[in-house]
Amino acid sequence: MIDFLQNWIYLTGAMALVGIGLYIVLTNTNIFRIIVGLNIIDSGTNLFIVTIAWHPKSVMPIYTATNNLVVNGHVISADPLPQSLVLTAIVIGLGTTALALAIAVKIYQKYGTLDVRKIKEEDK
Amino acid sequence: MMSDTPEVVKKVFAIFVVGILIIGFFMAFTQMPKGNAVNVNDTVSRFYIMKDVDQATQMLDKGTYFNKDMVPLRNDVPYTPITFGKSSNLEDGAANVVTSIVVDYRGFDTLGEVTVLFLAASGVMLVLHGEKRKVPKKKTAPSEIMYVGTRIAFSVILLFGIYVFIHGHLTPGGGFPGGAIIASGILGLFLGRQGYSPNKAGLTVFESLSGMAYVIIGITGLVAEKSFLANFLPTGTIGDLFSAGFIALIYIAIGMKVGSELSAVTNAMIVDTEED
Amino acid sequence: MITLFSTLLVILIVAGGFVAVFSKKLLSSVISMGLVSLGVSGLFFFLQAPDVAITEAAIGAGLSTAIFIIAMKKIQKGGTNDDE
Amino acid sequence: MKTYNLAALLVGVPLLMAFSIPLFGFISKQLTKWITILTLGFEFFFGLYIFLWHIYPFNVIMGNWVPPFGENLYIGPFATVLIMLVSFVGLMISIYNLWSANHGDVTHFALLFLMFIGGSIGLISTGDIFNIFIFMEITGISSYALAAYGPERRALGGAFKYLVISSIGSTLYLFGVLLIYTQLGTLNIAEIGARISQTTSGLLTFAGILLVAGLAVEAELFPFNGWVPDTYTGAVNPVSATLSGIGSVGGVYVLFRILMTVFGKDGNFVSTYGNIDLMTLVAILGATTVVIGELSALAQKNVKKMLAYSSMAQMGLVAIGFSIGSKLGSYAGVFQLINHSIAKAMMFLILGVIVSFGIGEHIEDMKGLWYKSPFLTITFTIGSLSLLGLPLFGGFWSKFALVDASIQRGGWYDFVIAIVLFASVVEAFYYLRVVGYMFTSKPSSVDKIKVSISPAVPIVAFSILIIAIGIFPQIVGGISWNAAHELTDKMGGYVLNVIPTIVGH
Numbered sequence: 011m012i013d014f015l016q017n018w019i020y021l022t023g024a025m026a027l028v029g030i031g032l033y034i035v036l037t038n039t040n041i042f043r044i045i046v047g048l049n050i051i052d053s054g055t056n057l058f059i060v061t062i063a064w065h066p067k068s069v070m071p072i073y074t075a076t077n078n079l080v081v082n083g084h085v086i087s088a089d090p091l092p093q094s095l096v097l098t099a100i101v102i103g104l105g106t107t108a109l110a111l112a113i114a115v116k117i118y119q120k121y122g123t124l125d126v127r128k129i130k131e132e133d134k
Numbered sequence: 135m136m137s138d139t140p141e142v143v144k145k146v147f148a149i150f151v152v153g154i155l156i157i158g159f160f161m162a163f164t165q166m167p168k169g170n171a172v173n174v175n176d177t178v179s180r181f182y183i184m185k186d187v188d189q190a191t192q193m194l195d196k197g198t199y200f201n202k203d204m205v206p207l208r209n210d211v212p213y214t215p216i217t218f219g220k221s222s223n224l225e226d227g228a229a230n231v232v233t234s235i236v237v238d239y240r241g242f243d244t245l246g247e248v249t250v251l252f253l254a255a256s257g258v259m260l261v262l263h264g265e266k267r268k269v270p271k272k273k274t275a276p277s278e279i280m281y282v283g284t285r286i287a288f289s290v291i292l293l294f295g296i297y298v299f300i301h302g303h304l305t306p307g308g309g310f311p312g313g314a315i316i317a318s319g320i321l322g323l324f325l326g327r328q329g330y331s332p333n334k335a336g337l338t339v340f341e342s343l344s345g346m347a348y349v350i351i352g353i354t355g356l357v358a359e360k361s362f363l364a365n366f367l368p369t370g371t372i373g374d375l376f377s378a379g380f381i382a383l384i385y386i387a388i389g390m391k392v393g394s395e396l397s398a399v400t401n402a403m404i405v406d407t408e409e410d
Numbered sequence: 411m412i413t414l415f416s417t418l419l420v421i422l423i424v425a426g427g428f429v430a431v432f433s434k435k436l437l438s439s440v441i442s443m444g445l446v447s448l449g450v451s452g453l454f455f456f457l458q459a460p461d462v463a464i465t466e467a468a469i470g471a472g473l474s475t476a477i478f479i480i481a482m483k484k485i486q487k488g489g490t491n492d493d494e
Numbered sequence: 495m496k497t498y499n500l501a502a503l504l505v506g507v508p509l510l511m512a513f514s515i516p517l518f519g520f521i522s523k524q525l526t527k528w529i530t531i532l533t534l535g536f537e538f539f540f541g542l543y544i545f546l547w548h549i550y551p552f553n554v555i556m557g558n559w560v561p562p563f564g565e566n567l568y569i570g571p572f573a574t575v576l577i578m579l580v581s582f583v584g585l586m587i588s589i590y591n592l593w594s595a596n597h598g599d600v601t602h603f604a605l606l607f608l609m610f611i612g613g614s615i616g617l618i619s620t621g622d623i624f625n626i627f628i629f630m631e632i633t634g635i636s637s638y639a640l641a642a643y644g645p646e647r648r649a650l651g652g653a654f655k656y657l658v659i660s661s662i663g664s665t666l667y668l669f670g671v672l673l674i675y676t677q678l679g680t681l682n683i684a685e686i687g688a689r690i691s692q693t694t695s696g697l698l699t700f701a702g703i704l705l706v707a708g709l710a711v712e713a714e715l716f717p718f719n720g721w722v723p724d725t726y727t728g729a730v731n732p733v734s735a736t737l738s739g740i741g742s743v744g745g746v747y748v749l750f751r752i753l754m755t756v757f758g759k760d761g762n763f764v765s766t767y768g769n770i771d772l773m774t775l776v777a778i779l780g781a782t783t784v785v786i787g788e789l790s791a792l793a794q795k796n797v798k799k800m801l802a803y804s805s806m807a808q809m810g811l812v813a814i815g816f817s818i819g820s821k822l823g824s825y826a827g828v829f830q831l832i833n834h835s836i837a838k839a840m841m842f843l844i845l846g847v848i849v850s851f852g853i854g855e856h857i858e859d860m861k862g863l864w865y866k867s868p869f870l871t872i873t874f875t876i877g878s879l880s881l882l883g884l885p886l887f888g889g890f891w892s893k894f895a896l897v898d899a900s901i902q903r904g905g906w907y908d909f910v911i912a913i914v915l916f917a918s919v920v921e922a923f924y925y926l927r928v929v930g931y932m933f934t935s936k937p938s939s940v941d942k943i944k945v946s947i948s949p950a951v952p953i954v955a956f957s958i959l960i961i962a963i964g965i966f967p968q969i970v971g972g973i974s975w976n977a978a979h980e981l982t983d984k985m986g987g988y989v990l991n992v993i994p995t996i997v998g999h
Contacts, residue, residue, distance in 0.1 A: 016413060017170035020453065023420035025159055027446065028665075029152040030427035035658060036148035037141075042436055042482065046443050048661055049474065050427055053450045055665050056466065059672050060457045065171035070458040071183060071231040072306065073218045073372060079183050079231070083213055087231070088458040089172050091179040091681075092672065094235040095624055096462050098247045099668065101310050102631050104469050105254030106661050108399050109635060111481040112258040113642050113654050115403070118485045120647040133648050158700055159669075165697040166676050177679030178563055187563045194560065197995040204688050204996055206562070208679075232461040242556040242565045246616070246628035249509060250635055253609055256516075256602045257639025263599035298464075306460035314468040321476055338516045345513030349506055361558040362502030396473060403480045 027054030227369030284326030291319030299389030313392025444475035508612030519601030586952035652728030667708025712745025726802035731846025739839030783810030824978035
């Protein structure tokens with residue numbers, strides 16, 4: 011029974027992460043917290059993508075001496091294509107995070123604050 | 135993001151947006167294939183796992199891959215079973231199917247991905263560029279144990295990182311985690327020594343050369359096999375270290391590139407820059 | 411068994427997300443973000459995606475959090491204060 | 495299926511040069527800018543070669559894996575015209591950069607600038623729906639860094655805002671891609687486009703909305719364009735010119751490639767799935783963008799901010815043109831896109847020259863510019879007149895085609911006429927106000943502005959092009975028409991050129 015619910019549990023977790031991240035981005039004014047929110051959205055997205063590539067009976071998509079991926083012309087492994095897309099998404103997420111942090115550090119050096127409201131006031 | 139609105143309004147708005155998105159997603163999930171999962175046999179991944187794209191291409195050329203209603207007949211493509219350690223000269227020799235997709239079947243994506251990381255590293259350097267550079271002093275100098283320990287750990291971590299990207303076509307891992315592991319080793323060196331800073335010019339040269347090596351491997355494919363990023367080496371027996379053609383070459387280039395790039399990023403973040 | 415364990419892991423990451431929302435200190439927010447990443451990478455292992463799990467552990471949980479903490483150290487107040 | 499794999503160099507050469515630029519940076523900073531010019535020159539002449547020798551439409555196959563299984567580039571008439579446009583505008587801005595971008599880390603600036611244009615070319619030519627995501631990130635990351643570049647600190651805030659909005663947008667796009675993958679099991683645009691009517695699940699509507707939301711960030715459509723004014727105002731002028739003249743081109747191309755080739759029904763102009771018609775949705779978003787953009791531009795006293803809002807409004811007009819859905823509408827959209835890209839890039843560059851001589855960005859500061867520099871005043875006037883659509887300038891023909899297309903389409907698309915007229919009147923008001931300030935009030939002491947050769951070359955080239963298009967619209971008219979034909983003929987224009995045997999036996 012609980013096997014049947016597995017995908018739903020993971021999908022709920024993924025959606026909860028996306029929602030939490032989006033909530034952080036929309037409500038916070040501290041730049042660092044916004045970046046934390048973006049990171050959590052990324053984690054949720056990755057979990058979503060890997061979940062839809064999997065069902066409870068699948069095996070990992072690597073040929074080894076004991077792990078055969080095809081039985082009677084029927085593939086039994088998890089879908090490797092979404093997994094390879096997630097690899098890309100993780101690396102891109104790191105790039106975005108690093109750049110965002112660099113901009114945040116520079117903002118702190120120039121404005122002396124990380125609060126979006128104060129930055130906007132100072133620009134006026 | 136919204137700067138002037140009061141706190142409560144913002145929270146209500148955020149909950150509203152998040153709620154709509156999540157309701158939309160759950161409505162979408164109810165229409166997904168059975169069990170909320172993709173059936174591998176109904177996707178192109180089936181050919182990647184069976185290493186069967188050439189067969190499918192032949193059917194496509196004959197016009198029998200799609201039926202009258204444009205539905206692809208993916209399960210009709212003839213299939214030769216693959217045995218680990220025995221099957222040889224497959225169209226793609228990597229035992230790790232994710233690797234074979236990342237580097238070979240969808241190699242162009244990976245070239246773009248390497249570029250994204252490269253651009254992010256360059257962007258960090260552009261943004262944090264300053265005239266004066268100084269390495270921050272730690273309040274307490276690291277002890278002798280820390281100094282020696284991090285250096286020993288670095289050599290082990292470096293070896294492990296190299297192992298991970300050289301065996302990318304056989305075991306989980308590959309160029310990106312391998313490079314990240316090496317970069318975290320270099321991060322350890324920062325902790326271990328007062329005023330440590332890697333050779334920045336060396337990192338730049340390493341990064342540029344490995345990136346160029348990747349594109350040149352691609353262009354070699356264009357010259358030798360008439361297609362950009364095509365495999366031009368024999369694929370060997372599945373499961374051997376020297377198999378899978380150019381995958382190992384590309385993963386070595388990616389590993390070196392990612393390692394030096396991420397080290398350069400951490401270096402740019404740690405070293406203080408001040409504009410005068 | 412694995413089902414139970416992975417369900418607990420899901421609960422753990424969602425709880426980590428809530429800590430990231432409600433904690434007053436920025437540092438605990440960042441650490442819980444790292445924990446979420448680590449939990450997600452554990453889930454990837456159960457979801458038969460070892461490649462993704464290794465990459466997420468090395469890049470998402472490891473380096474990303476490290477760069478975060480380095481950037482926070484540059485901003486002297488970062489570790490102790492928030493919303494300033 | 496015609497293949498021409500050598501054209502992989504369109505993406506390969508900028509990548510190779512970008513990777514090697516840090517090495518050239520050790521030799522000389524100025525050399526890196528020349529590398530950029532050479533590479534973009536190569537791109538432009540490659541595009542011109544494809545166009546003049548009429549090699550298009552063709553496929554580029556990556557790694558010998560043919561389209562529905564591997565990745566491909568598809569270069570048809572629409573991609574060809576946009577590759578030429580993007581690389582030409584990029585080439586001109588990089589010539590301007592020889593004189594302009596001397597602050598800070600020149601090497602990495604040149605690198606990111608080159609890859610922004612390389613990424614846009616990839617975005618325009620790719621035939622894979624996930625590959626679009628990668629190229630969106632390439633252009634995105636390079637543009638965040640470019641937008642943060644410059645001596646002024648307000649650049650940083652704009653860049654950060656852009657980063658946050660754009661990365662949420664690309665996450666939504668990724669969700670949309672994966673939802674489509676769960677239904678059809680493929681990522682190839684041609685196969686998805688051909689087979690999308692096999693599944694009428696509401697999931698696809700939701701996926702479509704997610705894709706539109708993600709792409710609307712780059713295409714500057716209404717609820718997702720909050721970053722535009724801050725980012726354009728904060729960035730240095732050549733970067734604003736790049737973002738406005740090149741960045742939005744890629745975004746609009748992909749948006750309508752997906753709406754028409756993926757979601758469009760063959761032979762029919764609208765794409766309806768579930769209860770929501772995506773094209774109408776985009777038309778409404780575009781109209782809202784035009785109204786909000788024009789009115790905000792009218793309220794601005796800062797010329798750069800005015801240009802930013804105006805650029806938003808122009809993109810709204812482009813989106814309306816495409817979303818009419820007929821061949822004439824797409825023609826108007828392509829034409830308007832070309833005019834907007836050239837004129838807006840030129841005006842940001844002119845503003846850059848003006849500002850570099852210590853004159854402010856405020857509208858009052860433009861007083862008496864005619865007496866200081868007739869050259870800048872005349873070229874600025876040419877750009878303004880083209881944007882507001884006066885006859886004999888490029889913009890006239892595209893707005894004319896827009897009205898013509900909406901009359902032919904009829905129905906409630908008549909509102910497009912009102913929108914275009916409204917936009918033209920408001921644009922006339924605020925552009926002519928600036929031009930008027932330039933010609934009035936001779937200052938007591940005139941210190942002449944001497945424009946050096948490298949900023950003058952792009953400005954002269956752009957204004958000659960605007961006038962040439964105005965007098966001989968057939969220069970771009972012919973290829974715009976071909977592009978519109980390709981875009982509206984889903985099967986013949988796209989799908990069958992990529993996978994010829996999809997119709998089966």
